[in-house]
Amino acid sequence: MAIAAHPDDVELGCAGTLIKHVQAGQAVGIIDLTQGELGTRGNGALRLQEAAKAAEVLGVAVRENAGMADGFFKNDEEHIKQLIVYLRHYQPDIVIANALEDRHPDHGRGGKLIADACFFSGLRKIETFKDGVAQAPWRPKRVFHMIQDRTLPATFIVDISTTHAKKMESVRCYGSQFHAPGSAEPLTYIATQKFLENIIGRDALNGKMIGVEYGEAFICENLPGIDNLDCLLYPEYA
Numbered sequence: 001m002a003i004a005a006h007p008d009d010v011e012l013g014c015a016g017t018l019i020k021h022v023q024a025g026q027a028v029g030i031i032d033l034t035q036g037e038l039g040t041r042g043n044g045a046l047r048l049q050e051a052a053k054a055a056e057v058l059g060v061a062v063r064e065n066a067g068m069a070d071g072f073f074k075n076d077e078e079h080i081k082q083l084i085v086y087l088r089h090y091q092p093d094i095v096i097a098n099a100l101e102d103r104h105p106d107h108g109r110g111g112k113l114i115a116d117a118c119f120f121s122g123l124r125k126i127e128t129f130k131d132g133v134a135q136a137p138w139r140p141k142r143v144f145h146m147i148q149d150r151t152l153p154a155t156f157i158v159d160i161s162t163t164h165a166k167k168m169e170s171v172r173c174y175g176s177q178f179h180a181p182g183s184a185e186p187l188t189y190i191a192t193q194k195f196l197e198n199i200i201g202r203d204a205l206n207g208k209m210i211g212v213e214y215g216e217a218f219i220c221e222n223l224p225g226i227d228n229l230d231c232l233l234y235p236e237y238a
Contacts, residue, residue: 004032005033008051011054011173022058022060028060037070041185050173074109088135097146099152103149104149121137155219158215159215
């Protein structure tokens with residue numbers, strides 16, 4: 001499950017990885033914390049429509065919006081418990097979250113909120129309810145953080161060479177946010193053609209670092225282990 005502050009965060013940061021798991025037959029879902037209603041371009045209702053369209057491109061089993069306040073949600077008891085309801089309901093083994101630090105303040109705050117909720121979701125003395133029924137504790141096995149606008153040292157990189165084109169198709173579902181020739185909306189940092197070119201360039205650079213065409217980079221605060229060194233071999237190098 002990918003959980004992120006704004007609709008389009010997931011598409012930009014980890015869509016290629018999600019698509020690979022969808023194609024492998026695994027259940028994949030997305031929770032957007034907010035509607036991105038403070039964005040200069042578009043509005044919350046339009047962002048929801050774009051997120052639904054992108055979800056179809058990604059092929060995810062579920063996409064929900066938590067309805068938190070864009071720009072003003074907090075890492076506090078109320079918001080943690082709100083996220084715990086989703087975590088205990090869907091019971092993901094892996095959660096992909098926002099970067100722990102980034103250009104947009106919501107990203108870092110969201111990344112910490114999501115990570116904290118994943119931990120507290122495993123505590124049985126925290127009571128939550130879904131449709132009036134008490135939920136059992138559930139803690140994801142791993143929490144990975146996307147690398148978003150800022151360049152940060154990665155723990156690992158996922159090869160998304162075969163899914164990169166579909167990733168960019170999902171990104172372009174957000175016509176209100178990204179480059180759209182002839183748009184009357186104000187020009188913003190992410191609405192330039194250069195921004196999308198930079199996303200492609202970043203994925204290409206990540207790919208180069210592991211010897212493939214495109215990659216998505218992630219950070220894991222807890223060092224992941226492997227069974228043996230062969231796990232680190234790519235088929236073409238074996």
